[in-house]
Amino acid sequence: xxxxxxNILIALFIRSILSCSxxxxxxxxxxxxxxxxxxxxxxxxxxxxxxDLKIDINSFTNAQVTNLDVYKGATKIADAVISGNTATxxxxxxxxxxxxxEEEGETVSSGSFDLDLAYDISGGNIPSAITAQKLxxxxxxxxxxxxxxxxxxxxxxTNLIKYVTSxxxxxxxxxxxxxxxxxxxxxxxISAGFGIDxxxxxLKNKDYITYGLTKGDVxxxxxxxxxxxxTDKVEAKIEITPQPFNGDIxxxxxxxxxxxxxxxxxxxxxxxxxxxxxxxxxxxxxxGAINNTVNGENYTVDIQFVKLGGTGAxxxxxYNDVEQAKVDFDTGIPSTSVQVMKDEIYVxxxxxxxxxxxxxxxxxxxxxxxxxxxxxxxxxTNVDIALKFKENSIID
Numbered sequence: 001x002x003x004x005x006x007n008i009l010i011a012l013f014i015r016s017i018l019s020c021s022x023x024x025x026x027x028x029x030x031x032x033x034x035x036x037x038x039x040x041x042x043x044x045x046x047x048x049x050x051x052d053l054k055i056d057i058n059s060f061t062n063a064q065v066t067n068l069d070v071y072k073g074a075t076k077i078a079d080a081v082i083s084g085n086t087a088t089x090x091x092x093x094x095x096x097x098x099x100x101x102e103e104e105g106e107t108v109s110s111g112s113f114d115l116d117l118a119y120d121i122s123g124g125n126i127p128s129a130i131t132a133q134k135l136x137x138x139x140x141x142x143x144x145x146x147x148x149x150x151x152x153x154x155x156x157x158t159n160l161i162k163y164v165t166s167x168x169x170x171x172x173x174x175x176x177x178x179x180x181x182x183x184x185x186x187x188x189x190i191s192a193g194f195g196i197d198x199x200x201x202x203l204k205n206k207d208y209i210t211y212g213l214t215k216g217d218v219x220x221x222x223x224x225x226x227x228x229x230x231t232d233k234v235e236a237k238i239e240i241t242p243q244p245f246n247g248d249i250x251x252x253x254x255x256x257x258x259x260x261x262x263x264x265x266x267x268x269x270x271x272x273x274x275x276x277x278x279x280x281x282x283x284x285x286x287x288g289a290i291n292n293t294v295n296g297e298n299y300t301v302d303i304q305f306v307k308l309g310g311t312g313a314x315x316x317x318x319y320n321d322v323e324q325a326k327v328d329f330d331t332g333i334p335s336t337s338v339q340v341m342k343d344e345i346y347v348x349x350x351x352x353x354x355x356x357x358x359x360x361x362x363x364x365x366x367x368x369x370x371x372x373x374x375x376x377x378x379x380x381t382n383v384d385i386a387l388k389f390k391e392n393s394i395i396d
Contacts, residue, residue, distance in 0.1 A: 034125050035059050035065055035121055037119055038131065039055055044168040045137065045167045045232075046109045046140055047170035049092055050090065051091045051170070052090055054086055054088055055087040062123045063125075067082075068120075069118045069119070070117060072114075077089075078090065110137050110138055112135065112137065113134070114134055117130065117133060118130045140227075141232050142163065145160045145161060145162035146236050147161060150239075151243050152214065153243065161201040161203070162198070162200045163234065165198065172225050173227055175194055175195070175225050175226075176189065176224045176225075179220065181219065185220070196225065199223075220236070242320065242321035244322070245367065245391060245392045249266065249388070251268075251269065252269070252387065253384075255281050255283060260280050261280040275294070278290060283383070284339070287337065288338065289336045302351040303348055304348060304349055305347070307338065308328060313370065316368060340374075341371065343370075349366055350366075350391070366391065366392070368391075370387070371385065374386070
């Protein structure tokens, strides 16, 4: 084999030939020399530290590869063993598996190596050639499904964390699964029942409540696999968030009897004594529960209000926790009607039928109302109140 310096010079020469070629084949250098050399095993894992990696050798003439060296950068790391149309070298020659991480100064064990396959040729157009190849070192365990946040007590079927493991041949001995509260929490082992090949955590089972976690906490699951003294780890971090309200609804309530009732779920307006909506205008500038009786028939809405201490749009926007709304309502003094001022905020409880007329299912919903601009015209004979609403039920 030529000296290292001579090989590097040859490499530069061959790569200059490559840059002028229209052939995208990674073996084009070898084609020019009458031989194509290509790495077959282009991906291993961090556990595959003793695996023979295969190289294909294809001759287009009578040329033969007589010697093949593997370089990582300017350093020769292996003499490949040639046997017929293949050659092999061991992954141990690539150790250590150390690559730059995302943070400055951080190192990780997965990444990719740029390799050069330098080989001597007998009977070809040129005596030596180099083929550039890339070899990836992948993690053994990866998350295929993950959840970054979950609403407290949410039972949605999509809240799944799934992991899978694989190697290029190395045996995985064990898996350890733990949970902890936040980065500095104490890890608790929950490995029983988890398989080495793959596994799932279904957050709708609400195990985090059993663990004592609540909204505002961060739940961290760790999955660690081992092979001898080697380990690989992946984590899932889930923020537990409050149960939010649904989106805002805007509407205006007016003293005019043709538009003095409003549906706080849709913002739609109806006229006085219509059997529709949730609240109606109460003079001089307020609102209350609808209670209409027409021709002996009654339409009543079961809704009550409690004034909050906070005021203004910023407080209203940040107030997005249905369970907190229930607490604030339960600790206040509810009323079926209120007189209001701009920027005041009211929480309310309303009983809604989530079933049918024939088979009613009554459920408490909680919401918040922000009082906007109040317009008084014609010496108070007409009053218009701008309102913003948001509401939801509590997940049991």
